[in-house]
Every structure is written in structure tokens, then in C-alpha cells.
Amino acid sequence: MVSVLSAMEKSNVKAHAMLGASSSHRWLNCTPSAMAESVYPDSESDFAREGTLAHALAAKRLKTHFGRSTKDEETEIAELSERYLTGEMEEHVEGYCNFVLQRYREARERARRTHGCEPEIRIEARLDYSDWVEDGFGTGDALIIGGGMMEIIDLKYGKGVEVNAENNTQMMLYALGAGAAYDYAFDIDVVRMTIYQPRIGNLSSWEIPADELTRWAREELTPLAMLAAKGKGARQSGEWCRFCRAKGDCPRLAADSLALFELNSDANGIEIHHLPRILAQLDIMKDWVKAVEERALARALGGERIEGYKLVEGRSVRKITDPQGAAAALLAAGAEPDEVWRPRELRSLTELERTFGKKGFAAACGKYVEKPKGKPTLTVESDRRKALDPADTFAYLDLAVPE
Ligand code: SF4
Numbered sequence: 348m349v350s351v352l353s354a355m356e357k358s359n360v361k362a363h364a365m366l367g368a369s370s371s372h373r374w375l376n377c378t379p380s381a382m383a384e385s386v387y388p389d390s391e392s393d394f395a396r397e398g399t400l401a402h403a404l405a406a407k408r409l410k411t412h413f414g415r416s417t418k419d420e421e422t423e424i425a426e427l428s429e430r431y432l433t434g435e436m437e438e439h440v441e442g443y444c445n446f447v448l449q450r451y452r453e454a455r456e457r458a459r460r461t462h463g464c465e466p467e468i469r470i471e472a473r474l475d476y477s478d479w480v481e482d483g484f485g486t487g488d489a490l491i492i493g494g495g496m497m498e499i500i501d502l503k504y505g506k507g508v509e510v511n512a513e514n515n516t517q518m519m520l521y522a523l524g525a526g527a528a529y530d531y532a533f534d535i536d537v538v539r540m541t542i543y544q545p546r547i548g549n550l551s552s553w554e555i556p557a558d559e560l561t562r563w564a565r566e567e568l569t570p571l572a573m574l575a576a577k578g579k580g581a582r583q584s585g586e587w588c589r590f591c592r593a594k595g596d597c598p599r600l601a602a603d604s605l606a607l608f609e610l611n612s613d614a615n616g617i618e619i620h621h622l623p624r625i626l627a628q629l630d631i632m633k634d635w636v637k638a639v640e641e642r643a644l645a646r647a648l649g650g651e652r653i654e655g656y657k658l659v660e661g662r663s664v665r666k667i668t669d670p671q672g673a674a675a676a677l678l679a680a681g682a683e684p685d686e687v688w689r690p691r692e693l694r695s696l697t698e699l700e701r702t703f704g705k706k707g708f709a710a711a712c713g714k715y716v717e718k719p720k721g722k723p724t725l726t727v728e729s730d731r732r733k734a735l736d737p738a739d740t741f742a743y744l745d746l747a748v749p750e
Contacts, residue, residue: 368520383593608632
């Protein structure tokens, strides 16, 4: 894999860290978005910290297996475990590590068959793809190279969005970084990218010949990265807007959302062949509406005046500051214990599975669980759930009545 940026081109690309691999789907589709986003703070959510812990646990386990230092992981694990560690997480991390080791064994087998050298495995490897995107780098969760193939495995601990490996630009950027570092030592013909997303049972793999990946980088990636680095190109709205930090202020998304609303303001009059586009846009619009409200509040809190609106204190709910003290006072005043205390209540299924792990919970009390039919829901064709046959939906009719 050969770098395609000349020294002059490199000097023109001022990408900095804003052209990250995880947001690449967005800045490749809407090149000005990376610069537009860069003025908004990038806060770390609880979900992100939970993911960090799962990655640290997995890296520690794999590095220990291969006799490597786990000093970096120890610090993160110590900081995050008390708040985020659950039995469910331990189960998923174990499943992921077993999967990586299985893939490593397969690479050894391939190498043995082709009389190649022993495969290399890297855990939490820094992958530098700056040959194609200036200053571009990321971290690969597991990288296995040998037997003519390079495989990058990414652990996705989130469960909100199912991630597909096919044409996944984040993985393709990591693969370019890995290729730049290791291609000289191992003849890499094929690159395999794998997403392991255990909380929704998603395992997705995709292969691409190494020279095709390089062609994509040269012909598509680098020209768009150069535009993105300068904030140039036309804004394009689409599903990639969902996690764009600029969406609350974005004129393109606003114009597209409002145009769609104006064209289809009579919900009963929408023709069925228009629905696919409208339904796809609705999810983005919901996120946009929320982002506009959040931005408006932030601006008002920052002292800007919004005509016709004012800041007020939100509704708040009274709370008992000392439950034990309040109970003692009521009992002392003659109340019966049942009038004061609620009966003990079983924790929710989700909470129990988080604490004991899915397998641990199922082994102990799976026989007490049943799953009733869910309401019919309209979703995209690619959703993994089995499609309902409209002819069989009689059984669902009661469930389909709006509440
Ligand atoms: S909200 Fe969408 S259209 Fe606007 S900058 Fe972000 S990605 Fe581009």
C-alpha cells in the first residue's frame, strides 16, 4: 500500500484530529461537517465510558494471554469499574476475547498451510493512516496479520445502532493504517474487517482485496479528506447527521427538514411510494428537533434573547431527604409498617441481567421468563428481525391499536 499524497498536497491538508475515523462516514458524505462540528464541545457520555471499560477489560485479558504488559489498561479499569462493571459486561468481554483467539488460531492455520511466517497479533494498536488523511490515526482493538490476510476486529459495546462491516469507512481507515505499518513485513492480499457487537448479537465481516482498498483511498478518500480539512464542499443531509454536533445550527438540515414537512404536511395524503424517503428522513428530523431545542436553551442560558421566549425554572418534584428518619417518625406517630413501606419488589430483567450476566441469570431463573408478542412496528428491510406476513397479523391486531 503506497502513500498517494505528494509533499505539496500534504501541506495543503490541515486535517488535525478533526478528521477522525469514527466520524469518517459523516465527513465523507458531508465534507464541511468536520470543521462545522469542531466548534462544539465533544463531551464524553456514560455510554462512551462504559465502552472504554469494556475495551480495557478485553485488552487486558488478551494481552495477558499473550504475555504482554497491561499497565495502561489497569489504570482505566481501576477508574471505571466501580461505576460501570457488570456481570453482563464480563460475559461479553469473555465472548469477544474467545472470538479473537479463534480468529488468531485460524490465521495460524492459514499461515501453516501456505508455509508463511507466524501471524502477528496486535491489541489496541495505534493505526496511523496519515498517508491518506493528514494527521489521521486511530486505535484498532485487535489486528491479526498472517497467511496473506490482515484482519481488523472492532469491539462495539454500544447497542443503539447495529454496525455493518461492509464499506465501513472507519474500519477501512484503520485497515489503511495497519497496512502502512505491516505490509512491508507480511504480504497482505486481502483485508478482512470484522465488527463484534455482542449486546445485540451482531457479528459482521467484510473482505476487500488490499489493492482495491488502496484504490479507494487514492481516488475517493484523499480528495474528500482534503476538502473536509478546509471545510469545503456542499453540506449534504442524511442519516450521518444523526451524531453531528453541528446539527442544531445546520442550515442544510433545517432546510431539508422543513421542505419535507411543507411538502407532506397532510399526513393522510402522503402517497405510499413517497413513504420510504419520508420515513428515513423522520429519524433525522426527530434528532434535529431535539438538537434545535438544546441549542436554543444553551443560547438563552448564555444570555441571548429569543423573541417571545424566556427562561423559567423547570418543574421539580418534592423528595424525602431521609427515608429512614421519615419512616421512623411515621411509625412513632402510630402508622402500620405496611402503610409506610412498599413491599419488596424484584429488580427489572435488564437490571438483573446486568448484575448477573445473561448466562448467569438464564441458568438461575430462565424458566421464570416469558416473552409476549411485540407490537407490529415498521422498520427498514435490513433490520435483522423476521418480517411479519400481513396475512398473519390478525393475532397482532389488539396490539396494533394505538394507546
Ligand atoms: S447536520 Fe448534517 S448536513 Fe449539517 S453539517 Fe452536520 S452532517 Fe452536514
